[in-house]
């Protein structure tokens with residue numbers, strides 16, 4: 657599904673990603689971990705198509721399509737969901753109305769019939785139940801005055817509504833409490849199907865107590881220096897990153 661080959665990217669003059677290789681197949685959940693400053697958020701941003709990063713070499717394809725060639729909007733239409741794509745507050749626009757537009761826009765792009773109010777409401781109720789979000793939150797202006805946990809819930813709800821083929825969640829270090837982590841984890845677990853894939857970027861071992869990833873990768877100095885299964889996350893919890901840094905530094 658997603659294929660990243662020898663990806664290099666820089667910001668200003670600084671090379672941050674220095675040869676990322678990653679294959680993600682449908683049905684898989686991949687966790688990307690690593691010490692602070694290793695390039696995790698940069699990788700997520702580059703996949704999102706954020707303009708402040710310059711890709712200097714390598715390729716990223718989604719189902720054979722060149723992702724790097726597409727605008728962030730077209731990436732979303734192609735089925736990529738980036739959790740921080742809509743973190744903006746939109747005064748006066750409720751999540752409901754925002755999502756209605758987003759869902760129909762994507763359906764149109766895919767050549768599907770747009771949803772009328774009744775079927776949209778039905779879909780919404782179904783997804784609300786699935787991700788356990790309260791309708792009152794959806795009626796409020798998008799992200800305006802939302803708590804950290806409410807933002808997360810909203811984000812997972814958006815993901816449920818858009819049914820992406822590839823979801824990329826960057827769980828940044830910005831004070832996520834255990835409840836927020838649980839919301840994200842439950843969402844990822846419930847939305848997992850044989851046809852979609854998820855990349856969870858995190859430096860929280862704890863998140864992986866709730867999400868069971870199929871693969872865990874450690875990013876260090878802009879490269880994936882170790883890959884494994886969920887046992888690797890447990891090993892990191894126990895031993896930290898120093899041994900991995902030492903191993904990687906010895907090789908360069």
Ligand code: ADP
Nearest residue numbers: 667670672690691692693694695696697698699
């Ligand atoms: P992580 O998410 O793994 O903690 P980041 O991707 O946020 O790491 O950052 C990787 C490196 O890139 C860090 O050294 C960071 O200081 C640098 N970096 C990130 N964003 C910028 C920026 N806007 N300008 C300059 N350097 C940046």
Ligand code: MG
Nearest residue numbers: 692693697829
């Ligand atoms: Mg960081």
Ligand code: MG
Nearest residue numbers: 696697828829
């Ligand atoms: Mg980060």
